[in-house]
Amino acid sequence: MPRRRRSSMGVGSAFRQVQQQAMSLLGSLRAEIRNKESELQQLRDEESRLAALTGGGVRTGMRGRPRGSVSASPGPRATRSGRVNWREVLTQVPKQFKAADIRDVRGLKGKRPSELFAAITRWIEAGSVRRKARGQYERVS
Numbered sequence: 843m844p845r846r847r848r849s850s851m852g853v854g855s856a857f858r859q860v861q862q863q864a865m866s867l868l869g870s871l872r873a874e875i876r877n878k879e880s881e882l883q884q885l886r887d888e889e890s891r892l893a894a895l896t897g898g899g900v901r902t903g904m905r906g907r908p909r910g911s912v913s914a915s916p917g918p919r920a921t922r923s924g925r926v927n928w929r930e931v932l933t934q935v936p937k938q939f940k941a942a943d944i945r946d947v948r949g950l951k952g953k954r955p956s957e958l959f960a961a962i963t964r965w966i967e968a969g970s971v972r973r974k975a976r977g978q979y980e981r982v983s
Contacts, residue, residue: 926949926953926961928961928964931944931961932965932970932971932981934947935981936981937981937983938979938980939979939980940979941958941977944958944961944962962979970982
C-alpha cells in the first residue's frame with residue numbers, strides 16, 4: 843500500500859481549519875444580522891407609534907417589499923390621489939393638443955407617460971379624439 847506524503851496531509855488539514863473558521867465566522871455574522879434586524883423592527887415599531895401619536899402618516903420604505911428585492915431609485919414619485927376622470931380631462935385640453943398639454947391639467951403632472959398615452963389611445967378608440975400627425979391630436983366635437 844502506498845504511503846501518503848506528509849505535505850499533502852498538512853494541506854488538507856490547513857484547508858479544513860480555514861473552512862471551520864469560515865463556518866464559525868458565518869454563524870456569528872448571521873447571528874449579528876438577526877440582532878440588527880430585530881433592532882430595526884423595534885425602531886420601525888417605535889416610529890409608527892410616534893407617527894400615530896402625532897397624526898402623521900407612516901412611511902413604508904422597504905417594509906412592503908419582499909426580502910431580497912431590489913428597490914427602484916428613490917427619486918420623486920407621482921402622488922396618487924384617487925382615480926382620474928379622463929372624460930373631464932379631455933374637456934380641459936385645447937381642441938388641438940399634444941401629450942404635453944395633458945400634463946398641464948391639474949393633478950396629472952406626476953402621471954407616467956404610459957398612463958397618458960393609454961388615455962389618448964382609449965379616446966381614439968372611442969372616437970373622441972383623432973390623430974392629426976405624430977404627437978398631434980384633435981378633439982372631435
